[in-house]
Amino acid sequence: MRLLVVGGSGFLGREIVRQTRCAGHRVAATFHRRPPSGDLGAGVDWHALDIRIRDDVARVAATARPDVIVNAAYRQSDWASTADGGAHVALAAALRELAGSPYPGIHHVAGPDAISRHRLGVLIARRDGLDPTALPTGRRAASGVPGPAELRLDCARTRARLTTRLRGAHEFLAAGRS
Numbered sequence: 001m002r003l004l005v006v007g008g009s010g011f012l013g014r015e016i017v018r019q020t021r022c023a024g025h026r027v028a029a030t031f032h033r034r035p036p037s038g039d040l041g042a043g044v045d046w047h048a049l050d051i052r053i054r055d056d057v058a059r060v061a062a063t064a065r066p067d068v069i070v071n072a073a074y075r076q077s078d079w080a081s082t083a084d085g086g087a088h089v090a091l092a093a094a095l096r097e098l099a100g101s102p103y104p105g106i107h108h109v110a111g112p113d114a115i116s117r118h119r120l121g122v123l124i125a126r127r128d129g130l131d132p133t134a135l136p137t138g139r140r141a142a143s144g145v146p147g148p149a150e151l152r153l154d155c156a157r158t159r160a161r162l163t164t165r166l167r168g169a170h171e172f173l174a175a176g177r178s
């Protein structure tokens with residue numbers, strides 16, 4: 001089996017790397033600021049990665065081509081690393097799973113919620129402790145921007161084919177920063 005251990009240089013990650021290597025698996029792993037040294041570095045494909053950069057997470061996942069991705073990356077008090085970064089890894093895992101699946105064609109990868117931009121802004125504002133009433137509302141039709149007034153992507157088929165669970169905006173943003 002091929003594994004990608006994100007945060008493989010950390011306290012938890014390095015033990016996952018060590019044990020999976022001992023079990024005979026092919027292991028790729030990432031570090032952020034501290035390149036691995038000594039025995040930890042041997043026999044592992046190491047990648048420098050900042051988990052806050054979504055495209056870089058997808059790039060490393062595409063390069064490593066893992067069957068399993070384990071996310072052990074974490075920076076205390078850094079929401080972007082611990083929470084947003086986790087979402088980036090989950091998205092990369094879903095895309096990776098789809099890329100290796102037998103299903104050709106276009107796949108829409110998103111959660112189950114149909115949600116307006118304003119509602120999304122309200123959820124983000126609440127999560128971040130901001131005043132949601134400061135967000136202006138308006139009719140899409142009055143904006144003058146060409147295109148359909150309402151557009152929904154049906155992701156049900158993609159979700160049914162994935163073992164990676166795609167969370168919707170309400171679930172993802174309602175948890176807050178606690």
Ligand SMILES: NC(=O)c1ccc[n+]([C@@H]2O[C@H](COP(=O)([O-])OP(=O)(O)OC[C@H]3O[C@@H](n4cnc5c(N)ncnc54)[C@H](OP(=O)(O)O)[C@@H]3O)[C@@H](O)[C@H]2O)c1
Nearest residue numbers: 007009010011012031032033034049050051073074075081
């Ligand atoms: N340690 C414990 O006793 C314990 C107990 C229960 C649960 N946990 C959980 O296990 C997880 C890992 O904890 P840990 O103790 O192993 O933490 P850790 O030793 O601080 O390791 C964190 C890892 O995340 C990487 N990292 C930090 N910021 C990053 C970023 N922006 N992009 C990419 N990688 C980044 C670090 O890379 P660099 O070091 O290269 O910067 C390191 O590999 C956390 O979710 C924690 O809550 C830990």
